[in-house]
Amino acid sequence: MKKLKGWIVLAVVVVIALYLFSLFVNYYGDWLWFNNMGYGSVFDTMILAQVVSFVLFFGIFVLFAAAQVNLAYKQGVHTRNNRFLREDDPRALILPLYQGKRVFWFWMVVVGFFGIVMASSASGHWNQFLQFIHPTAFGVNEPIFGKDAGFYIFQLPVYQFLTGWYLFMVVLAAAMVLFSYYLDNAFGMQGNSFYVSARVKDHMIQLGGFFGVGISALFLMKLYNLLYSSNGVAYGPSYMDVHAQIPAYRVIIVLTLLVSLLLFLYPVYRKKKFLLYSIATWALVWIGFVWIYPSLVEQYVVKPNELKKETPYILNNIKLTREAFGLNKVEMKPFPVTQNITYKDIQENRQTINNIRLWDRRPLIQTYKQLQ
Structure with a gap:
């Protein structure tokens, strides 16, 4: 050995x-x-950003996952040896080895391995983190949320990554917790029935609270990403997005946070039906207000009078596009036209004359149809 x-x-x-x-x-x-x-200093900055990102995210993951696994192991002592295991149950072979220091080393390897994976994925975004810390204002505020355009270039991508990373961390921690409880015989099959320890339920419900916080952040990211919406006739937020989708996201964000709070506090009040009704209410609001309501607004409010409803948002698109390409700085000047063109002028400027486009409506319409 x-x-x-x-x-x-x-x-x-x-x-x-x-x-x-x-x-x-x-x-x-x-x-x-x-x-x-x-450019040695540039390379040093790059390496420092990668190392700091790795250490920071590794520490966050290890602390969170280790705390959850430690709690699961401590609570698993109540069910570790109090249920009969069949001979063909794989836990009958594992549990005799799952004792003492072996438990610590096993979970240290598992948590450490996934910590390295999660930290490596984060350190790959070192450039975005530096841009997030040192953003540059564009000096142009978008008309929907009033934020500077730099927010969407330097900060929103980092918030989106952090949201996804956080959710994946919670899912991985939940999987480790379930495996720990499984090894400790806290849930499984007993005869023809499935049993679950009350401690497992409480722990998983509280982890559901952490997951709910991440879901609320995910909806917040969807809210800001409506500025890239293609639902309307022009690129960007449409009437439906502003008057239906944005309010819907704001409502579901608040409701998700409230449900998350109820999940955290479940071991205190322990009202199962109340919690289930709260989750069901959240699901109904999500389906009805986030999915169905915007479609109804688009169908029965926007489409009957689309030009009038969408005009302000089309103008936003045109205005900001002109600013983005600097077309708003183009100066319009009248061109002095003379009406005394002679035959000699035409002969001397034959190349210019031949390049003049004739705006005949018949070939023009045909050309536009071909282009579209």
Whole structure:
């Protein structure tokens, strides 16, 4: 047994050493190139941002996941040995080994591995994090939320990444917690029935509260992404988005946070029906207000009078497009036209005359139809 442990430790050390050596080779070559080009400080900033991002996100994941697994293991002691396991149940083989220091080392490896995966995914966004910390204002506020355009370039992408990363962290932690409870025999099949410990229910419901916070943030991201909407006749928010979708998202964000609070507090009040009714109400509001209501507004309010309803948002599109391309700075000047053109003028400017387009409505209509 000691020899086996020694070989395992040696294998782990070799793998880590090879990984660190490959990192050194890759980064050392880049470091030489950047320094040779006179951009050594740029490379140092890049490496520092990657390292800080990795350490920060690794720490967040490990602290959250370890806290949840530790709680699950402590509560699993109540069911660890108080149920009969059949001989063909895989836990009958695992539980005798799942004791003492082995438990700590097992979960340290699992949590550490997923922590490295999650931290690596985050460190790849180091450039966005630097832009988030040092944003530049564009000096142009969009007309819907009143935010500077720089928010959507430098900050919103980071908020979107953090939302997705947070949700995935909660899902991974929940999976680890369930596996811990499974090993501790806190839920499973007993005969023909499925049993679940009350502690498992409480813990998973509270994790549902963490997940609900992430869902509310996801709806907030959807709210800001309506500025990229293509629902209307022009690119950007339409009448339906502003008067139906935005209010719907705001309502569902608040309602999601309230349901999350109820999930966190469930072990305090323990009213199962009240919690189920709250979740059902949330689902009905989501379906009715976020999905159905905007479609009704589009069908019965916008379409009967589309030009009038969409005109302000079309004008927003035109105005901001002109500003984006600098067309709002074009100066209009009258061109002095003379009516005394002679035959000699025509002959001397034959190339210009031949390039004049004739606006005949017959070929013009045909051409437009072909272009469309």
